[in-house]
Amino acid sequence: MDVPLFASRASLEPLLDEVAARQRRVLDGGRYILGPEVEAFEAEFAAYVGAEHCVGVANGTDAIAIGLRALGVGPGDEVVVPSVSFFATVEPVVTIGATPVFCDVDPESWVMTAESAEPAIGERTRALLPVHLFGNPAPVAELMELAGTRGARVLEDAAQAHGARLDGAMAGSLGDAATFSFFPSKNLGGFGDGGGVVTSDPEVEALARRLRFHGSEDKRTHTEAGYNSRLDELQAAGLRVLLPHMDEWTAARRSAARAYLDAGLGEQVAVQAETPGAESCWHLFVARSPERDRLGAALNEAGIGARAYYEVPLYDQPAVQRWRPPEPLPNTEAICAEILALPMGTALDPAAPAAVTDAVRSALS
Numbered sequence: 001m002d003v004p005l006f007a008s009r010a011s012l013e014p015l016l017d018e019v020a021a022r023q024r025r026v027l028d029g030g031r032y033i034l035g036p037e038v039e040a041f042e043a044e045f046a047a048y049v050g051a052e053h054c055v056g057v058a059n060g061t062d063a064i065a066i067g068l069r070a071l072g073v074g075p076g077d078e079v080v081v082p083s084v085s086f087f088a089t090v091e092p093v094v095t096i097g098a099t100p101v102f103c104d105v106d107p108e109s110w111v112m113t114a115e116s117a118e119p120a121i122g123e124r125t126r127a128l129l130p131v132h133l134f135g136n137p138a139p140v141a142e143l144m145e146l147a148g149t150r151g152a153r154v155l156e157d158a159a160q161a162h163g164a165r166l167d168g169a170m171a172g173s174l175g176d177a178a179t180f181s182f183f184p185s186k187n188l189g190g191f192g193d194g195g196g197v198v199t200s201d202p203e204v205e206a207l208a209r210r211l212r213f214h215g216s217e218d219k220r221t222h223t224e225a226g227y228n229s230r231l232d233e234l235q236a237a238g239l240r241v242l243l244p245h246m247d248e249w250t251a252a253r254r255s256a257a258r259a260y261l262d263a264g265l266g267e268q269v270a271v272q273a274e275t276p277g278a279e280s281c282w283h284l285f286v287a288r289s290p291e292r293d294r295l296g297a298a299l300n301e302a303g304i305g306a307r308a309y310y311e312v313p314l315y316d317q318p319a320v321q322r323w324r325p326p327e328p329l330p331n332t333e334a335i336c337a338e339i340l341a342l343p344m345g346t347a348l349d350p351a352a353p354a355a356v357t358d359a360v361r362s363a364l365s
Ligand SMILES: Cc1ncc(COP(=O)(O)O)c(C=O)c1O
Pocket: 059, 060, 061, 062, 085, 086, 088, 089, 131, 157, 159, 160, 180, 181, 182, 183, 193, 194, 195
């Protein structure tokens, strides 16, 4: 049985006519930047997350740069970053002139915890930037507590976590602010690039709104050197069609994850553990095996999508190696050497988890 790594396209198909009709209305209206679709999407997405405000921006990477700056982070400040993530987590820390300090992650849940972040905190720490990796929320409450005692703020990188929950609350509603990506492959993915900064703090919201528009509130006076980084009307129109389906899609991903475990995958390979109290939205379903490369090749050979990521600790990326920790971080090193993403999506064939598990079993036997 052929199984693609990303299995969500079929869920979008029935909605595409409505997306096209809504986008056609934008084309007819002729207003393409910061109009009624962005405004409505911002209100609807903030309500979905359970926060007061959403500021739509051009992508999830800009969202982090704008989110950090809106929280008061600037040149010379240190930001604690987990070492297992996509490069876009650390990139904006560098581009705003702050200093990344890499921390390790939990060996089971693979996310930043208070225990793993603590050793990276120092006098210049201004923010913690936990990543809800592959949809599994980092324990934000304990990170907020830790940050509070050190005069730092918490920005959730929720690029992979639309619909994930922690103790019943949505990921993205737990820190001082959070950032999302609406890149097409994300759980809420649009039809091009898009991103958002979510917060319930009105000052953070106001600064984020200025920063996305050249540091200006009124288009005449520029109080900060910011960005030209807005979510497009065409994107917002499309995302508004998709947003009402998120609960159903998150449930589909969660039941696919459960099906893998019911099929006995956990007896063959280690699977990312959900943080205590968390409901992952399973952006990716990632397993861990000391035989990762052999296993991945065997699955691909059998027509099953499987891909190693993230196989390089963030601090080993050439662009940020100068901030490498003095010693390699042990959990990060072990996780990056072993992780392998397996097929997941809102339209994963119900027979796929058992078939993939069988293929894993025979590859490892
Ligand atoms: C963890 C993480 N952070 C940030 C980003 C950046 O999002 P974007 O691609 O929209 O810039 C991504 C996705 O690419 C991501 O996976």
